[in-house]
Amino acid sequence: MSIIRVENITKRFKDKLALDNISFNIEEGEIFGLIGPNGAGKSTLINIITNLISCDSGDVFVENKNLLEDTIYIKSIIGLVPQELAIIEQLTPYDNLEYFGYLYGLSGKLLKDRINEALEFSGLMEVKKKKISKLSGGMKRRLNIAIAILNHPKILILDEPTVGVDPQSRNHIFDFIKKLSKENNTTIIYTSHYMEEVEHLCSKIFIIDEGKEIAFGDQEYLKSLVFSNKKIHLKLNSLSADLLFNLKNLKGVVSQEENKDMMVSLIVDEDFSLSNAISLIENNNSSILEINYEVPSLEDVFLNLTGKNLRD
Template sequence: MNIIEVKNVTKRFNDKLVLDNVSYEVKKGEIFGFIGPNGAGKSTLINIMTSLLTPDSGTVRICGYDILKNPIKAKECIGYVPQDISLIEELNAYDNLEFFGALYGLKGKELKERIKEALEVTGLYDKKKEKVKKFSGGMKRRLNIAAAIMHHPKVLIMDEPTVGVDPQSRNHIFTFTKNICTEWGTTVIYTSHYMEEVEELCKRVFIIDLGKEVAYGTKEEIKTSVFPNNKVIIEGSDITGEIILKIEKLVGVIKVKEQESNLFLTIDSNFKLHNVLSIIEEYGINIKKISYEDVRLEDVFLALTGKMLRD
């Protein structure tokens, strides 16, 4: 089931085309990676999804509700963790959540229960009476998340949630993000400038640049489309030209390159490692290490956009 459907969304600011016919779908309960360099159009699209901006054309449906025809119902489904901290520094953690909970229409016993729950899942219950201005950057980020989940949103948009946080808070945010999907069934839209986060958390990814879709699909599909061949590295000694010729003839081996007594094999999906091991055993080669060189999502991003994510 698709809980978010974005179809042919276009947006201009004066003469500048910011979003150019963007379309994608997000499945219920998944962590969906939404990435692109600065100025790619990410914030504009998030603002359209949350009804802060109106598209020039195209449609967005959240939980089945068209954001233009039924914006209130659509927004009731959304929790939003903004890139900038949005908290009241002079209040303590509990009072902050009481304020935000009231904005969601929570009150009485239900409000108290939701505050307790939000503090517990973000690991801040023991800090509930401490003023926010005394919090570390990581604690503020976690409280920002707590404020966004008070109403049990079906969709949680997390915009750069780990910027400026300590490793402990970062790991806590990771664990929370995974748990809220598996335990609550919440769908997460996750944007980040740290590609290793998207690599770890997200199965499917949408890459945007200059307002256009650059790639869309599972990480494996996107990687394969850009780098269809993987590499195997054989570190050893006494590797002769005869051995290299034999390895080059193996099924699944596209190319063999020798460098400083190491072999770099470019391979496809038909490659069988045991065929290489047989040759190694036959010639009694001294091998120190055999490893696969995995394609990183950041390598794919750079190949597609020509930019590092932090540019």
């Protein structure tokens, strides 16, 4: 079931078209990747979904409720984790959670329970009474997320949540996000400049550039838009001219590359049969020492579709 529907959103800032007729659905409980180079329109889109700014035309529906007609309710079920840390440096993690909990309207036993839950979930229980200045960058990032989940939002928007953190803290944040999605059925919108993060976490991905939709779908679909063929690398114990000729003429082989280190790279389509290739190699008095498939990454897809690197 779609929890968010964005329909034909357009937004201008003076003479600049920031968003051009953008539409997509987000399913309940999924981790949705929103990616694009700097200035693509991601922040504008997030600001519209959270009703921080209005669009010029189009509609946003959350749980089938129109954003402009049910603003207070919709805001109450959305948690936003901004790229800049929204924490109070002079306080401890516990005191930060207590302060923001009061802002959410929580109090008494419910507030204490939610604080302890958020501390456990984010792995910050052991440092709950430390000054923020004593915490690592990764811990501060996790606290940033913990604050946003205090009110049990159905939708959590994470804007560059791993900027400036070490690999260990990044992995902890990944586990945190996946746990939120799986155990709490929280719908997550995730933006990042690190394509490997999006590839690791997100089930659906929306690529935007210069305010326009470039592509939208799951990872396999996006890769199929650009790469219909696969590359197979074979290292053989012997490589004759006859074997090279026969491999090149196998059904499903689109093209072939070879080098002096007994390596053959085959570009193949859906008609290719690896078992036929193995039989052919054995019949030519050779054998396979190594075999590797080269799978395109989302970074490759993004570069192909936009002509830009994600960090441009």
